[in-house]
Amino acid sequence: MKYATKKINEINDFLCLGYYFKKDGIDFIDQEDIDLNSSLFLIQSLYQTIENSGSYLRKKSKGTYRTAVNKAADFFPADFLFTSLTDAHILKLRDSLVV
8 A cells, every 4th residue: 555655646746747647548559569479378478478567566566466367377278369368258257266
């Protein structure tokens, strides 16, 4: 909670200085900025995202995210492609976590 409060205060300071949140959505990445050699397997991609997070994720947060991915890894096969993910998969995963 202390970490969140610190970040909220930092954001509020920026807002008081006149900074604002963009309203027109996400800037899309140019094709040349995309690593086309990265894996499209869901679980492998999620683990890689955590590892590539650098310093913007706290060490404890990385562990929390790994735990969540471990639970998803119990549900999805290792060769499940990100592009195959559907709403039905998400709902079934959610239901498997609740039971």
